[in-house]
Amino acid sequence: MTMKLKVEENNIRLDKYLACVLKTSRSLIQKNIVNENILVNNEKSKSKYIVNIGDVIYIKEDSLKEEEVLPEDISLDIIYEDEYLIVINKASGMVVHPASNIKSGTLVNALMHYTSELSDLYSYRPGIVHRLDKDTSGLIVVAKTNEIHEKLNSLFKERKVKRVYTALLVGNLDIDSGVIDAPIGRDKFNRTKMAILDENSKEAQTKFKVIKRYKDYTLVNFELITGRTHQIRVHAKYIGHPIYNDPVYTNKNSTSFGQFLHSSILEFVHPIKKEKLVFEAELPKEFSDFIDEL
Structure with missing residues (x-):
């Protein structure tokens, strides 16, 4: 599968831009540019190429795999689950998916232990539709199939998800x-x-x-x-x-x-069932304990 990325910055090297956007190592990016797994505007490029707004980068997705992501038995706070998607209350301190310097302890590691039913549109972050920063806690939705992943992607792009x-x-x-x-x-x-x-x-x-x-x-x-x-x-x-x-x-x-x-709140219409879903998650204990003392 080939991933298509539209550039939204100027004056930065191709390898540096992709390492930032994809949260992976520059060495892996550079290797794949040389091997022509990464093309710019459907043409071979070089790591030192300076990207322009509007450039389209094509990436063979399997080429981004640095190491196999392993399942890990990590507890998950599951708010909702059906045959299509999962809504999780992510803990503060948990990284959403593995990156060049983080191989374990992520939400993806935990999800892979919990279920084998995860979308694989993006091989290095199965199931992950959107992200939360490492130290941001709370609600995140995960796709079980590629179909639901694409539909959820559309809802986010069309600004139909209340966050x-x-x-x-x-x-x-x-x-x-x-x-x-x-x-x-x-x-x-x-x-x-x-x-x-x-x-x-x-x-x-x-x-x-x-x-x-x-x-x-x-x-x-x-x-x-x-x-x-x-x-x-x-x-x-x-x-x-x-x-x-x-x-x-x-x-x-x-x-x-x-x-x-x-x-704290995630609200959207279920892409398959067409039901309005509203989820709320209470503040983490350290957060609530701190404000209780104010």
Whole structure:
């Protein structure tokens, strides 16, 4: 199977761009460029090629496998399951799928132990339709078949999935509700981070509504309109109130927990059954215990 990727950035090497987007090693990318498993605009390319917005990259998907992903007996908090999909309440600290430097302990490792029924549209992340950052907890949907995976992909692309996140922000946000509209792209100086940029960026909008104000913090619900990498974390920093304990966009204060960001509501129409599904997940214990002390 060949995966097609449309480039949305300028002025970055092909190997570096793909390593960032696909969360894999540059050495694996470089090897596959040489072996012509990766083409740009259907033509052979080189690792040092500087990509342009609109370029189309074709990747033979099996070529991205670095090592076999092994099942692991890891406990899962399953909120819902039928013959088509699974909704899981992911723990903070769990990576969603293996990458070049992470081979075990991921959600994919756990899923492969739990069931053999997972979509394989993307061989290196079976079943995974969308992602949550490692330290973001909460609801994530998993596809059991390729058909349901494609249908769920369409719902996300068409913005027909309601995703609400609960976050604890540093400081007092003085506006009760609104929409943050600021384009996001990869940070020019640190490719693992995202930033608000006018160029080489994508439109990004996030709704917000204050739940409760504390002396030095604000509890907020964020609803994604678009779904960019680190969107809520970047937008929160942009408005001057970063997410508490975020190790990337502010100072991490706790070693046992990541950013206080939780995927609390997931709502969509079942692609096969056509029923409206609404899922809610309570805050993790460390999150709720912390705000109870405020």
